[in-house]
Amino acid sequence: MTVFSVQGCNKTELTRIIKDKALELGYVDVGITSAEPFEGYREEMESRPGYERWLTNPLGPYNGADPKAVMSSAQSIICVVYDFSKTVYPEKLAQSVGRVYLGRGYVPKPESLNGFRRATFVSFLKDLGIQVDESAPYRIPDRYAGARAGVVTYGANNLAYSKECGSLLVLLTFLVDVELEYDEPTLERPCPPDCNKCVEVCPTGALYEPGKLFAANCILALQISPKPIEETHREKMGLCIHGCDRCQEVCPRNKPILTKAAYADPFLERLANEFDLEKILLLEDAYYESVVYPIMYNYIRDLWLFQRNAAIALGNTKDPSHLPALIRAKEICPPEVQEYIDWAIKRISDHQASED
Numbered sequence: 001m002t003v004f005s006v007q008g009c010n011k012t013e014l015t016r017i018i019k020d021k022a023l024e025l026g027y028v029d030v031g032i033t034s035a036e037p038f039e040g041y042r043e044e045m046e047s048r049p050g051y052e053r054w055l056t057n058p059l060g061p062y063n064g065a066d067p068k069a070v071m072s073s074a075q076s077i078i079c080v081v082y083d084f085s086k087t088v089y090p091e092k093l094a095q096s097v098g099r100v101y102l103g104r105g106y107v108p109k110p111e112s113l114n115g116f117r118r119a120t121f122v123s124f125l126k127d128l129g130i131q132v133d134e135s136a137p138y139r140i141p142d143r144y145a146g147a148r149a150g151v152v153t154y155g156a157n158n159l160a161y162s163k164e165c166g167s168l169l170v171l172l173t174f175l176v177d178v179e180l181e182y183d184e185p186t187l188e189r190p191c192p193p194d195c196n197k198c199v200e201v202c203p204t205g206a207l208y209e210p211g212k213l214f215a216a217n218c219i220l221a222l223q224i225s226p227k228p229i230e231e232t233h234r235e236k237m238g239l240c241i242h243g244c245d246r247c248q249e250v251c252p253r254n255k256p257i258l259t260k261a262a263y264a265d266p267f268l269e270r271l272a273n274e275f276d277l278e279k280i281l282l283l284e285d286a287y288y289e290s291v292v293y294p295i296m297y298n299y300i301r302d303l304w305l306f307q308r309n310a311a312i313a314l315g316n317t318k319d320p321s322h323l324p325a326l327i328r329a330k331e332i333c334p335p336e337v338q339e340y341i342d343w344a345i346k347r348i349s350d351h352q353a354s355e356d
Contacts, residue, residue, distance in 0.1 A: 027080040031149030035074035050216030064140035070132040076229035085168035098243020133175040149182035156210035157198035157247040166257035198247035203236035220243035241309035278325040280310040315344025318351040
């Protein structure tokens with residue numbers, strides 16, 4: 001039972017109570033900023049190629065650049081940071097699935113630990129008598145809000161960074177109808193001078209200069225879109241089927257964070273033993289529910305996309321032992337996947353011929 005309420009607290013007390021609760025729930029940092037518009041955000045999005053799907057989504061951050069358009073009574077934005085950097089991610093999983101999804105903190109399932117964590121924080125705010133917008137979890141520019149609230153800075157790879165966990169974080173924002181004490185902004189990009197590593201390593205050239213992203217060419221965008229994937233991009237996707245961490249892995253700001261990771265997640269260790277690209281290609285309901293869904297439920301709802309992505313990954317192994325599964329997939333996979341199976345078979349067969 002909550003002891004305090006908005007009516008019984010001044011601004012300083014209420015801010016402290018809210019921050020303490022966020023930290024108690026396991027978030028590693030919390031900051032607060034005003035619900036004033038994010039100046040220049042729409043113009044920045046409009047200036048970048050490949051952002052059409054974000055510009056036209058009425059529930060996306062483009063419209064949320066004015067938080068009061070999302071919640072007319074909004075006065076403050078509470079920004080909390082969830083850290084998933086402490087885990088040693090099994091290589092078999094990490095080479096195919098982004099760490100942010102393996103960490104299960106991004107758009108968490110309601111019944112998950114992170115789903116409970118978020119719901120508990122929202123309930124706590126409501127018990128204080130605070131109105132919280134719950135129309136959608138990511139309707140405002142989270143990274144901009146987090147930097148304005150002083151909990152993150154920017155990276156040249158377009159990701160948010162925290163002192164605690166580098167870019168291995170999930171930033172959650174909560175629009176509320178009370179005025180709180182606001183933190184000092186950290187609207188900066190403290191990357192090493194002249195560092196270009198993230199741009200150089202980006203397989204598809206989606207990062208075309210530091211701080212600039214051609215969103216439609218990002219490997220994740222290719223993986224979750226039902227649009228055809230050009231052959232020039234398929235080889236560059238490697239073994240990735242849901243997300244890509246290459247720009248984070250080479251980042252000097254992340255090196256000490258990745259080195260310190262020490263926690264072995266028993267759930268992920270179990271999944272790693274069962275993770276199999278062939279089984280994802282030949283996707284059965286039981287395998288989807290037990291292995292795929294727990295770590296890849298964020299964006300993809302059409303299951304044939306998993307099969308397509310797995311076909312591309314298998315082709316990129318160039319391993320002829322996968323040919324029987326690919327040939328069987330020709331018989332059972334939906335029409336949308338057939339082109340990619342043919343591509344994978346040809347890629348493996350051509351490589352095998354060159355080795356003979």
